Amino acid sequence: MVWTQNNMEAVLWILAAVVFMEAFSWAIHKYIMHGVLWKIHKSHHVHTKGVFELNDVFTAFFGGSAIVLILLGLPALDYRFWLGCGITLYGMLYFVLHDVLIHKRLKWFGRPKGKFLRAITDAHRAHHSTKERDDAVSFGLFLVPKRFYRK
Ligand SMILES: [Zn+2]
Numbered sequence: 415m416v417w418t419q420n421n422m423e424a425v426l427w428i429l430a431a432v433v434f435m436e437a438f439s440w441a442i443h444k445y446i447m448h449g450v451l452w453k454i455h456k457s458h459h460v461h462t463k464g465v466f467e468l469n470d471v472f473t474a475f476f477g478g479s480a481i482v483l484i485l486l487g488l489p490a491l492d493y494r495f496w497l498g499c500g501i502t503l504y505g506m507l508y509f510v511l512h513d514v515l516i517h518k519r520l521k522w523f524g525r526p527k528g529k530f531l532r533a534i535t536d537a538h539r540a541h542h543s544t545k546e547r548d549d550a551v552s553f554g555l556f557l558v559p560k561r562f563y564r565k
């Protein structure tokens with residue numbers, strides 16, 4: 415593959431989407447999910463039976479947005495296509511880290527050993543230390559407070 419300016423732009427759009435998604439999902443989690451849509455998100459903070467929980471509608475929403483962007487951008491292979499790819503990449507990382515590594519919805523991994531994976535796991539566990547709407551901490555997945563990086 416030849417490294418053209420178009421490749422460069424594609425990578426930048428994908429990275430932009432990943433960074434944006436972390437910020438956007440942090441804000442949505444803090445202000446909407448722990449706000450007006452708490453009724454839906456609560457299913458993720460209490461123990462639920464079965465494979466799925468009501469909170470998964472958020473995953474479906476983000477997945478749907480990514481598919482729409484990819485389809486809109488497909489004919490011209492423009493920025494919408496790459497943004498859709500970036501959202502998909504973020505969604506996959508979110509699934510592997512949040513749903514599999516942290517919540518063990520699939521039994522793929524044991525306890526993480528690396529500093530970074532431990533930090534985001536502990537930070538998200540701290541987020542789940544409450545079942546209430548208003549006293550949760552640490553709403554991001556990758557961006558977590560420094561104190562979770564132990565020596
Ligand atoms: Zn939450």
Ligand SMILES: [Zn+2]
Nearest residue numbers: 458517538542
């Ligand atoms: Zn969680």
